[in-house]
Amino acid sequence: MPTTTVLQRFLSTLSLSAPPLPAPPAVATMDETTRAPHRASLLGIPPELRLHIYDCMSLWPGPEAGTQWIGAYCACRTLCREMQAHLPFEREIASNLERMRGQHEMGDAISFSPIFSLWSSCFLSGIILTIPIRHHDMYPTSVLQSVYELYLNHVMVKLQGTMGVDVLPPYGDLKSLDRQAFMGYVASGKVNCKRVTISIEYLANADGGREKFTDLDNFEGNIPYTLTIVQDSRGKQTEKSFFSPSRFRP
Incomplete structure (x- = not known):
């Protein structure tokens, strides 16, 4: 039997189908690689909306309000300055x-x-x-x-x-x-x-x-x-x- 015929029969017995390769990972954009997972934050909303939120705040240390807004007041300089300018502390x-x-x-x-x-x-x-x-x-x-x-x-x-x-x-x-x-x-x-x-x-x-x-x-x-x-x-x-x-x- 010719060599070419034997080789053809051998190749016909092999399964040339391979499992699909995993999809290549999506290329992350620069924005996704440099930014932390999105979380809602007070500084992430427009300043006009923050002023409306400040209207509901109070730094009076009474038992009703307690100290719930002190954390926001002490969080950063931006919030501190905005609250000082907007809230009628005195x-x-x-x-x-x-x-x-x-x-x-x-x-x-x-x-x-x-x-x-x-x-x-x-x-x-x-x-x-x-x-x-x-x-x-x-x-x-x-x-x-x-x-x-x-x-x-x-x-x-x-x-x-x-x-x-x-x-x-x-x-x-x-x-x-x-x-x-x-x-x-x-x-x-x-x-x-x-x-x-x-x-x-x-x-x-x-x-x-x-x-x-x-x-x-x-x-x-x-x-x-x-x-x-x-x-x-x-x-x-x-x-x-x-x-x-x-x-x-x-």
Whole structure:
């Protein structure tokens, strides 16, 4: 048999069909290779729409709003600048402080001084609350509760009186500080701020007004607070400061 015939028969027994090759990978465009997967973002929408969203935001650290918008405010410089320019921070703070003052009959005698964060003149970090004390049972409870409920770094309560007159009986200092001034609110779960400092103004500002410091652990409710008692050289309690590392931290 000729060689060519044998070769033809051998080739006819082979299957010349091969499985299809996998399709070559699609060539990625420059845009797809350099861009992360698309995610919706506040900066990804037109500025006009962002302004409408800002209208629904508030940086007042109240229990209703909490701190839900602080993340957006601190996210980047662009959002920070836009929110500062668009939101009425000063008017909102003033109106809320006035509302809290009006909750008590002696509200006209109470003064509020806002403390702003070092990194932002629009972010409320604390409040100085000055209260004239005439009797030991005249704490403006409704005002104190409104302030303690705020998500603040520091609340300073200054009890304003005169030495020997209109001070807290029976010792004339903070030894007789009633638990309703602070710990009662802790036990009922109405404190969101991180630090509360209560002082008698004339004692704390006097010479030798802060010489002895004593730390005590206070546990009421589910919130641990460390109580720091400050005394002067005569043993007068001029200041009490309550601090909890587990509370709000901006």
